[in-house]
Amino acid sequence: MMRNIKILTLLCLVSILNISCFEDNDDNQIAANAISDFVWKGMNVFYLYKDNITDLANDRFSSNAEYAAYLNSYSSPESLFESLIYERETVDKYSWIVDDYIALEQQFQGVSTSNGIEFKLFLQPNSSTDLVGIVRLVLNDSDAEAKGVQRGDMFNAINGVPLTTANYSSLLSASSYTINLATYNDNGTAENTDDTVDASGESIDLNKLEYGENPIYYTNIYEVNGQNVGYLMYNGFIANYDTQLNNVFANFKANNVQHLVLDLRYNPGGSVNSAILLSSMITGQFNGEIFSTEQWNSDFQTALENEDPELLINRFKNNDDGAALNSLNLDKVYIIATNDSASASELVINSLDPYINVMHIGDYTTGKYQASTTLYDSENFTREGANPNHTYAMQPLIFKSLNKIGNTDYDNGLTPDILMNESYLNLGIIGDANETLLATALADITGATSKLTLLKSTTSPSFTFFKDSNSFERFGNEMYVEKPLPNNILNHTILE
Missing domain, CATH: 3.90.226.10 (2-enoyl-CoA Hydratase; Chain A, domain 1)
Incomplete structure (x- = not known):
């Protein structure tokens, strides 16, 4: 994806859209939420699916007052942003807004906090709520590697609490936790109807530290x-x-x-x-x-x-x-x-x-x-x-x-x-x-x-897949570009 795109001159676009404060017909200033103003303007200029979103149309608002009222109708910048997303569940699953771009920038540079395990969560055999985690990768020079975690290790509890579809997020989002290891037991049969995931009695303490991953x-x-x-x-x-x-x-x-x-x-x-x-x-x-x-x-x-x-x-x-x-x-x-x-x-x-x-x-x-x-x-x-x-x-x-x-x-x-x-x-x-x-x-x-x-x-x-560790990284599937646009690329009126 395209990050830090350098458009040095937006000229008509910015001059037309730069309306954090407005004058109504009585010449009274109408204050709009400055962050929401930024959200609408940015989406209006850049959003890939702008043409599919009525509220992003260039002629959507007939007056500054109407625009201000529209912005103020949303309780937060996040709610406005989400209203502008095209088919969130099927088409645009990847656009985000953050309130801390410092952390976002660090992640793009490969720096984040991590204990060093990548894993997948599956439903345990014959259960619709109990989960089992399997380590798919142990990152080099990480806390997990130092503690001896191995690819293929299985865990069914965190801090002694069995993993379920209801608690997995809170348990695995903590900065420090203990994984309780387990083994898969097929009970000597070819069918999986009697398969179980059994606690092994072993555990490993893990800490999320600032980590720069060498890809x-x-x-x-x-x-x-x-x-x-x-x-x-x-x-x-x-x-x-x-x-x-x-x-x-x-x-x-x-x-x-x-x-x-x-x-x-x-x-x-x-x-x-x-x-x-x-x-x-x-x-x-x-x-x-x-x-x-x-x-x-x-x-x-x-x-x-x-x-x-x-x-x-x-x-x-x-x-x-x-x-x-x-x-x-x-x-x-x-x-x-x-x-x-x-x-x-x-x-x-x-x-x-x-x-x-x-x-x-x-x-x-x-x-x-x-x-x-x-x-x-x-x-x-x-x-x-x-x-x-x-x-x-x-x-x-x-x-x-x-x-x-x-x-x-x-x-x-x-x-x-x-x-x-x-x-x-x-x-x-x-x-x-x-x-x-x-x-x-x-x-x-x-x-x-x-x-x-x-x-x-x-x-x-076969396991029934539930979630993987990438789902804990909000921007795990990003694709961005770093190339400048010339000064005059928007040196004309797009909004005609």
Whole structure:
């Protein structure tokens, strides 16, 4: 999504919409809620689905008094913002407003508070209320890693209190808590009607500390049938780590990697620029060609098309701010992606697809193709000059991404080439050649059809999914862009 977009001149837009105070017909000032004024103005200018929201129409208000009354009819900036969202449950599940943009900025930089466990919550067998948590990942250099938490660990209680659909949020949102470990008991039968989750008597105390996650979780090179296969588990498109990402590809290149397995199974997204750089490192032969294009609301789209259509195009690169990219020039890539893979992860798959053979292994992805920006309460909605009297900011969807041939709107996610689900009772070790999803990629690379058939036929007890740890991170699935618009991009009247 698009963050810190630099529009230095809004001119007519800002002059027309800058109405925190108004004059009514009797020349009396009418005070409107300043934050709500910021909310409406920002959504009117940038919101992707503006055309679908009657209250965001340019001619919605016939007078300043009517506009002021409208703003004051909402009890809070949050309630106004929510009223302007298009089909919250199905289309726009991702636009947000916050009252603390400092925390938001830190999260975009990969800094937050975390105890280091990523987990999924499932309903326990034969229950509609009792939950069990399974650790899917332990973050490097985290409190959980130091305490010995392992991928695949199961817990059914927090601080001795059994986890349920009613209490999970309050228990797991605490800054410190104890996970009470458990085991899965199938009672020696093939059916799951008698399966239980039993307390093991062990527990681990965890503390959420300020944590900066390096998205480069694990990397390795495997020698398979005389060929070198690079493997990278990449857990977030965080611009601060682009140089380190380039160094990983330098190592791949130096070791003559002929195949690449890119593991995005838990990657919720992030910087579009990082997605472009990663895709350019995988390839390299498409420098300057279209990576993706953008579609904004009709007013903004028209302005961009009239002033500089190139601003709607993101292109493959061969350098990062002058530093040459280490590109592999591959014509095929294996990408592990699941329903936990979102936004910028999906952008990589979708945008590479018209150019090279993308072998998607795993599950259907999240289905998030829209991008957002952080809007601040300033004259041009940027951080500079933000109103010092509050720390509200918005993160509305502002455009949707299309690949070179126009593919977008994949609401149900991207379809895997090899459908393969993780078994949460046998997750395996990340980077181990026998871990199911990596083993599937390696089997396809080597043409081991019998092993591939065996992997596909492996079954395990199924769980009913409830929530995962990303749901505790409000902006876990963001996709943003950092590119300036020229000073004159809106140097004309959009509202005619």
